[in-house]
Amino acid sequence: MPRAGLTPDRVVDAAISLVDDRGLDALTLAAVAERCGVAAPSLYKHVSNLADLRTLVGVRVLAEMTDRLAAAAMGRSGPDAVGSVMRAYRDYAVAHPARYAAMPVDPLHQPEYAAAGQRLLDVMRAALRPWRLSDAQMVHTMRAARVITHGFASLESAGGFGLPEDLDESYELLIQMYLTSLPLTHAAQES
Amino acid sequence: MPRAGLTPDRVVDAAISLVDDRGLDALTLAAVAERCGVAAPSLYKHVSNLADLRTLVGVRVLAEMTDRLAAAAMGRSGPDAVGSVMRAYRDYAVAHPARYAAMPVDPLHQPEYAAAGQRLLDVMRAALRPWRLSDAQMVHTMRAARVITHGFASLESAGGFGLPEDLDESYELLIQMYLTSLPLTHAAQES
DNA sequence: GCTAGAAAGCTAATACACGTAGCCAGATCA
């Protein structure tokens, strides 16, 4: 009967450690409750339901990754910043594959995620600022970065590449391909 | 008491139509059974369990997509063939988002998928043949194609892009970026 | 310090889902 002292945040903590340990599919209220030392229905005092918990986990992961990307861009500019952000993206996904799988792919379309998703985009947008792209160019350029980073990270973190060898090189080649495709303006001279 | 005349293939048919209609998460044995006009346990006469059914769906989808890609490459060569295969990949994923989500990301690591997965890779490898890449180059080049196609297709089919506008153009720019990155050898003169 | 009430835990019960066991009828084949 002593209280466990749960809060929504602590429930999310438990959920994330569970996901890290046993994969995204193991994220069940029963398992989270056990990890919290509490009966399953008690979780409903802190979280609306399983869907809500999943959302909270997604928001947490999105925010955490954004922090990493922002840190990776800090103190860098131009191609250096862009490459650094792209590497940090991959690093996070490979270091925490199950968390990466918990990240929503369409954050901007769901209000719960919108703020965190916008912040992540802003990090990349800032890194691309030196190129002084038009709005339309910026849209295509951001999309291309997202395609490459998400494509590579989701494949690698899910074990999608047949051979583990030379993955670093494959990714560096993609980053070079991407940087090379950027228009040769202001930023290109900075590097 | 009249027999329903089920076979594993017909069960997979029902599963796929269910996935098309109601999404991958709706793929449950109960729902498939209802669609087949049969009680749930009867499905076990044709399919080992839910995991097995999921695998069979994945194999079917993988094979279906491979057929599309092969058809897209037919009668083309060089950049034309590569671009055509990449467009066909996206087209399939967007036309059948739930099926695309059912496709395994690591087919080569699971024996059930290996044959179908290998066949898909062969289509792309054939399209890249004119460049006469070394083995190591071929690995990186195939990976890059996979990253771009899967990255774009998975994001678009999951509603991951904020704005629906200009997606065709974004994809064409990526294809151009990719083709431009290929070494200027034999094939480049054919186009 | 006492007490009212909110907050946080619990048990019990419902609704589904997967999966197993074992029964029965219809098809097949000697």
Place this chain on the structure above:
DNA sequence: TGATCTGGCTACGTGTATTAGCTTTCTAGC
């Protein structure tokens, strides 16, 4: 025709999400 195999069924056990309603603990105000 009759034996056997196959494909259906019902009944059951387990696990999960979720709701309802009870009880205990903490906290605020007097």
